[in-house]
Amino acid sequence: MKQRRKLQQIINASWMMSGGTALVASLFLFSLFAFYNYRSELNLIQSELDSKTLIVARRLSSELLLAPRGSPDAVASQLQIELNLSDVRFGSDEDIRKIPRLNSFAYSQVKMPFLEDKYSVLIATPKRDIWYYFKLGNLLISVCLIGLFAGSGLYFQTRYFRKYLVRPIESLVDTSTGEKSISSDWPIEIQEISQKLNTSFQEREQSVYSQIARGVIHDIKTILQSLQIATDLAKEAPTETRYKNLLKVSSEKLPSLLSIVQTALDGSREISVQQRNLSLVDTLKKSLETSQSLPVAKNIQLSFQNPNQEVLVNHDPIQVERVFTNIIKNAFEAVESNASDKKSIQVSFNLENKDFIGVVVEDSGAGLPSYSESTIRPLKSSKPHGSGLGLLVSKKIIEAHKGEIAISRSSELGGAKFEVKIPKQALI
């Protein structure tokens, strides 16, 4: 799975890349300069050596011309010290040629003036190896200097980006919901996006509220209409039968009414759970009993695969029972509305995963248009007049348990498959 990265991380990565490029550039420049210095110094050494050779040749020539009294050897030694040379040799051309040339020295040879046919002079001075110029100190200084300039530039660039790009983008979520205001310092494009998002969010909020209100109100209205009819009948002819009917309708409809109101309330607020280490099988069984008493449950085959073992999990039994009831109820409604002959619902446990306990509800209904997370959102009910709050509240309850509801297609029954996953070590 690709690792998700924050905008700041991306900017930091680009910063690192720029820094890396600067480092490579500094290394390249350092190498170039080191080589240039080596060549320059080499040329300078040779040029100086050539002019020193002339001086030496002339001095030695004058001593040799004064032979036998001249002191060429003494003058050669003196010149070697005076001119800071490694070696001063003179002799016949052939003798001079035979002197080996070492790589660590620079040499210069010239014939002696007025004694060209007899004597030549050779002088030597040490020269530095090319690697001398690739000094660690110089490299560190180059890298530090370039790093300083590049780093400073990148630092200011990062700050600038942070102020005018990163923060505005990070704030898009909050500005779209109205929690933060749009700053006039932001780039115009981001201000426009923020504005549009904010408007869209408000419109959507309004739409959601309207839809929820319509859904809830319609459900409440339907129930109240039933109660009204039963009440009107009892009022019209206050017979025991009619009163019994009224009581029956009340006892059937009032809990639903309460449930609808409760769900609407739960959908609009945070849900708190009271977790206890109890049997999840028992909780599911209660839910199954409640579901099977629904009118929509007739003619539909519900099968439950009991794990036949203790499944103790930290959970809020009342809230989780609501979840199971909602999902099973949805399953019944989906199967019932499907024209297919196959009408079955299958409920089972998934105990294979080491991290969570799964309760699986599969149906043979028409299935869902989409199996993504966005299925569980307001306005996403597949029922024509549904508000979508039921699944939303169920999701909230399970998320309060640090679990999740996974939706997929049932390969066995062909309809939807809901798996409620509750962590084995649920945290309060």
Add this chain to the structure above:
Amino acid sequence: MKLLVSSFLLLASSFVHSAPKETIKVKISFMEALAPKDTTSSERFQKEYEYAVQTGKDLTREKLRSCGYEINDEKVLYDASDTLQALELAKKSESSGAWLIVGPRRSNHYLLAVKGAPETPSVSIMASAKEVYELNPMHLTLAQSNQKMASVLASQTKAKFKGKKEITFASIVSEDCVSCLDFASSYNSEAKKLGFKKLLEHKIAGEQPDVAELESFFKSQKPDVVLLPNYSKVSSFLIGKISKWNPDTFFVGSDGWGDNNYGFVHNSPQLEGASGMTVKGFPPSDKGLSFFNLGKQILKNPSMASAFPSSGSAQSLIKAIEDTVDLLCTFKPKDKNQFKQAFLKHGKSEFKNPWGISVFKLSDGELVFDKTIK
């Protein structure tokens, strides 16, 4: 009529006789080395050198003209550190038709100049090496020989240590100075004759040689005399070192030791307290000028006498010019060849040193004239 004709003839002949004679231009090259590091060859020296040449020319112009000559001088000054220039420039002077080459002072340079211009007569104003005296008669020097000067120095040293049974000495000589080696050799022989005991003979090179190895010798052996026949800068450097090791040392040198006008070496605190002696081929000019005619002429003119440089080389230059004029006016050569022949035959007798040998004492860093010995 006859009277008129004779008068006319007389008048015409007087015109013929009084018409100016055509003078022969004699090209003389005055060659000298300049070494800014050495106080005896500084910019000041160059000015004094040129002044001396000009003075010599001025004083001899009339006489020369009357003899039918005119000196066409060429000053050839070069860097003393590049000795080979003496050969090159002498060669150039010879090819440009110089009749005579005067200078350089130093023996090394003069010997090279002779090699460069072997067919041109030359006179050195101060070269004193043995090899100079062995040259053919076309090449002369006005200086006293090293052998004579060394002999005087040795006898004066003996006189200084009168009463001492055995005088011990050490010599430290610049290996790259022909004249210095020659002087040292002569002094050794003269000292040996006088019974001196030689403790050390050491050769050096350069102006500030490393002599640390000699410290223990001087501290332990303490020779009475140290011979330093080298040029000024080297000698003063060595005096400074050795006098610290043994303050009682008596230093002796040759004519390479500065001159009394400059002191030994300018600003030489190392010479304080050091005592010694040296010999030269010339006395100070206030005395030396009286030894020859042109010099006497200069002394007769107080302003000229006071302006005249006191260095031996200036006196020697004037003397060389005087001798050249005498040679020209006596033998009247018409061209260089004839001048050469006259020089070969009579040069030795014309170009003579009139001064004898002068003794100078080293006192508080100054060279003070003591006496002249003929």
